Amino acid sequence: MAVKETIDFDLDLIDRLIADEEATLEPKHRASIEYRTVAERSVTGGVASSWQASPPHAIFIDRGEGSHIWDLDGNEYVDYHLGYGAMVIGHAHAKVVEAIEKRARLGTHFAQPTAQLHEIGENVAERFGLPLWRFCNSGTEATLEAVRLMRANTGRDLIVKIEGTYHGHHDSLMFSVAPDPALIGPREHPATVPQAMGIPQAFADLVRVVPFNDLAEAERAFTENEGRVAGMIVEPAMMNCGVVLPQPGYLQGLLDLCHRNGAYLAFDEVKTGCTIAWGGAVEAFGVRPDIVTLAKAFGGGVPCGAIGATEELFGPVLRGEHDIAGTFNGNPLTMAAARATLLEVLTPEAYERLDAIDRALKDGIRPIIDRYRLPAYVTGIGAKGSVTYAAREVREYRDTIGIDERITYLAWLMQQNRGVFKSPWSKQETWTLSIAHSDDDARRYVENFEAFAAAVSGT
Numbered sequence: 438m439a440v441k442e443t444i445d446f447d448l449d450l451i452d453r454l455i456a457d458e459e460a461t462l463e464p465k466h467r468a469s470i471e472y473r474t475v476a477e478r479s480v481t482g483g484v485a486s487s488w489q490a491s492p493p494h495a496i497f498i499d500r501g502e503g504s505h506i507w508d509l510d511g512n513e514y515v516d517y518h519l520g521y522g523a524m525v526i527g528h529a530h531a532k533v534v535e536a537i538e539k540r541a542r543l544g545t546h547f548a549q550p551t552a553q554l555h556e557i558g559e560n561v562a563e564r565f566g567l568p569l570w571r572f573c574n575s576g577t578e579a580t581l582e583a584v585r586l587m588r589a590n591t592g593r594d595l596i597v598k599i600e601g602t603y604h605g606h607h608d609s610l611m612f613s614v615a616p617d618p619a620l621i622g623p624r625e626h627p628a629t630v631p632q633a634m635g636i637p638q639a640f641a642d643l644v645r646v647v648p649f650n651d652l653a654e655a656e657r658a659f660t661e662n663e664g665r666v667a668g669m670i671v672e673p674a675m676m677n678c679g680v681v682l683p684q685p686g687y688l689q690g691l692l693d694l695c696h697r698n699g700a701y702l703a704f705d706e707v708k709t710g711c712t713i714a715w716g717g718a719v720e721a722f723g724v725r726p727d728i729v730t731l732a733k734a735f736g737g738g739v740p741c742g743a744i745g746a747t748e749e750l751f752g753p754v755l756r757g758e759h760d761i762a763g764t765f766n767g768n769p770l771t772m773a774a775a776r777a778t779l780l781e782v783l784t785p786e787a788y789e790r791l792d793a794i795d796r797a798l799k800d801g802i803r804p805i806i807d808r809y810r811l812p813a814y815v816t817g818i819g820a821k822g823s824v825t826y827a828a829r830e831v832r833e834y835r836d837t838i839g840i841d842e843r844i845t846y847l848a849w850l851m852q853q854n855r856g857v858f859k860s861p862w863s864k865q866e867t868w869t870l871s872i873a874h875s876d877d878d879a880r881r882y883v884e885n886f887e888a889f890a891a892a893v894s895g896t
């Protein structure tokens with residue numbers, strides 16, 4: 438990427454703009470703020486998940502339809518949050534609603550298999566090129582099972598993961614998600630930093646952290662732990678620091694490295710699968726790993742998860758030596774929603790629509806970045822994209838450390854005050870698009886972005 442002449446962000450100006458935007462936002466959310474005081478009498482913090490309470494306050498949602506949502510105060514937004522990227526089909530899609538209603542009338546749970554499994558299994562097998570699948574209820578469960586399969590098949594304990602990626606909240610992988618820069622250690626040997634309290638050090642001792650997009654550093658982790666690494670898990674395109682794409686050859690290099698060392702490679706496609714292309718990262722980047730984990734968009738808006746792998750990896754399960762279990766695994770409602778989503782809604786043509794909206798956003802935002810000489814750039818692939826507030830391309834977590842979070846917070850506030858809902862915590866403003874997003878929806882985002890660009894450049 439060519440280095441261009443850019444302005445410097447004026448952080449004092451940004452502080453003042455944040456204060457103005459917060460003052461405008463607060464009165465719009467009276468009902469949300471009041472409701473939280475009711476909920477918090479019996480529900481910890483007044484929210485169901487800690488990350489629903491992000492600054493400046495939790496916003497409670499009333500309903501959604503297509504690309505739009507309405508909050509408890511009646512404010513309407515174009516939704517680019519989409520439930521952390523799950524609602525790529527848009528809200529209340531008629532086909533998925535119908536499938537759920539129909540299934541609900543026939544009974545929603547038996548903890549016995551139903552005859553809905555094969556159509557979904559065949560669909561994801563075709564999309565991701567892996568022959569065998571199991572279903573679960575979240576991305577966390579899917580990556581937990583993936584780690585176990587890699588360990589079960591190798592008899593080894595160590596897992597290599599990327600600094601700055603999230604794979605769910607279980608103890609095997611809840612490390613170095615967005616680690617404090619003071620704790621991360623040298624780049625050649627990043628510290629394994631717990632991202633939650635209550636995780637014993639013994640779990641940290643089983644995880645090696647490496648930077649994204651650097652094959653040599655991954656190789657170092659394998660060499661220094663020869664014969665001890667069960668596998669590596671990677672988000673094939675990082676989605677937690679904006680969207681960070683893999684450098685050409687990187688993913689194939691990781692696969693070869695794992696195999697040379699008798700280890701496995703898992704793609705965590707909880708965010709990329711079903712969003713960036715029909716066949717997720719496997720199709721988009723042309724590399725087929727040993728395991729793929731799915732969740733979010735796979736289920737069309739109900740709790741869901743899936744693990745796909747080779748026959749070899751599922752060997753212990755096939756032979757009855759190892760169980761992947763769960764009361765709600767393959768739940769009929771989940772299966773009904775996933776079937777309608779995968780077979781009827783997220784068809785290959787749906788991805789053409791996502792690509793078109795992605796282009797409209799990028800083509801709208803790029804000239805604004807140039808005109809206002811912002812130290813920023815825009816990346817997108819299928820339903821996922823982001824503006825990253827750095828003049829040079831971010832290739833790994835450490836490249837984002839110098840980016841002041843007040844910039845992304847202001848960008849979030851300005852969109853929020855102007856009818857665009859982005860994920861709270863969306864560092865580097867990652868968005869998700871749905872097939873219901875219209876050209877007008879894209880225009881609203883771009884116009885708001887221009888208001889932001891004008892404000893931060895003092896024009």
Ligand SMILES: Cc1ncc(COP(=O)(O)O)c(C=O)c1O
Pocket residue numbers: 521574575576577578580603604605606672705706707708732733
């Ligand atoms: C890449 C990735 N893996 C796993 C998870 C965990 O998924 P869940 O929240 O469904 O447990 C997430 C959640 O954001 C994720 O982004």
